[in-house]
Amino acid sequence: MGKHAGSALPPLRRGLIAILRGIRPEETADIITVLVDCGFEAIEIPLNSPDPFRSIEIASRIAPPNVLIGAGTVLESGQVKQLHAAGGKLVVTPNTDPEVIGMAIELGMVPMPGVFTATEALRSVKAGARALKFFPASILGFTGINAIRAVLPEDIVIGAVGGIGPGDFAAWMNAGITIFGLGSSLYRPGMSAADIAGLAAKNIAAYDAAVSQAKDRGN
Numbered sequence: 001m002g003k004h005a006g007s008a009l010p011p012l013r014r015g016l017i018a019i020l021r022g023i024r025p026e027e028t029a030d031i032i033t034v035l036v037d038c039g040f041e042a043i044e045i046p047l048n049s050p051d052p053f054r055s056i057e058i059a060s061r062i063a064p065p066n067v068l069i070g071a072g073t074v075l076e077s078g079q080v081k082q083l084h085a086a087g088g089k090l091v092v093t094p095n096t097d098p099e100v101i102g103m104a105i106e107l108g109m110v111p112m113p114g115v116f117t118a119t120e121a122l123r124s125v126k127a128g129a130r131a132l133k134f135f136p137a138s139i140l141g142f143t144g145i146n147a148i149r150a151v152l153p154e155d156i157v158i159g160a161v162g163g164i165g166p167g168d169f170a171a172w173m174n175a176g177i178t179i180f181g182l183g184s185s186l187y188r189p190g191m192s193a194a195d196i197a198g199l200a201a202k203n204i205a206a207y208d209a210a211v212s213q214a215k216d217r218g219n
Helices: 025-038 054-061 077-085 097-108 116-126 139-148 166-174 193-218
Strands: 014-020 042-046 069-074 090-092 110-112 132-135 155-160 179-182
Touching: 014 155, 014 193, 025 042, 025 054, 042 054, 042 090, 042 166, 054 069, 054 077, 069 077, 077 097, 090 097, 097 110, 097 116, 110 132, 116 132, 132 139, 139 155, 166 193
Parallel strands: 014 042, 014 179, 042 069, 069 090, 090 110, 132 155, 155 179
Antiparallel strands: none
16 A cells, blocks of 8 residues: 555445536535435535536535535546635545545545556555545446455445446445445436435435345345
């Protein structure tokens, strides 16, 4: 592992990360409130959204301290600094960039780089990342992710993002993967807060049911 290790994802009641790609600042407060009320504790606003740092600033201001707010599609170390200034703590990338990971660690943030291969995963870990985003997860499948996980340190947090919805949680949990990033199955631009509340409740119910099933299998 690198000389300095970043913070891992904090303990979450549910391993669900809301991905709000395309959210606008004027709707951010209502949507964040709905998601927090439904039980989400990790929320990502991708930087290819309209005025993303303004939305992140709003989200960081209204979210409770236990809710991790951050950005996705972070590509440059300068964006990490902007995210930090806006109050964000979670740095999610689509790729493996040691410079971005290093800046996040330097600022006391949680880097979660995107990986697809063992080379990328090990490179991220060497740079100090303690949480990895396997993307697109639906292409790798849990078999592929677990094959790569076998060569990683046991304390590395594994998240699966891309093509996973509420109907898939049980199968992935059965394979030992419990953290998921939810994009279109939770939010799409133009949705109302009420629409999102309904999808959030559906995702949370499915996650809780999958956790219950996993516990039953373990007994």
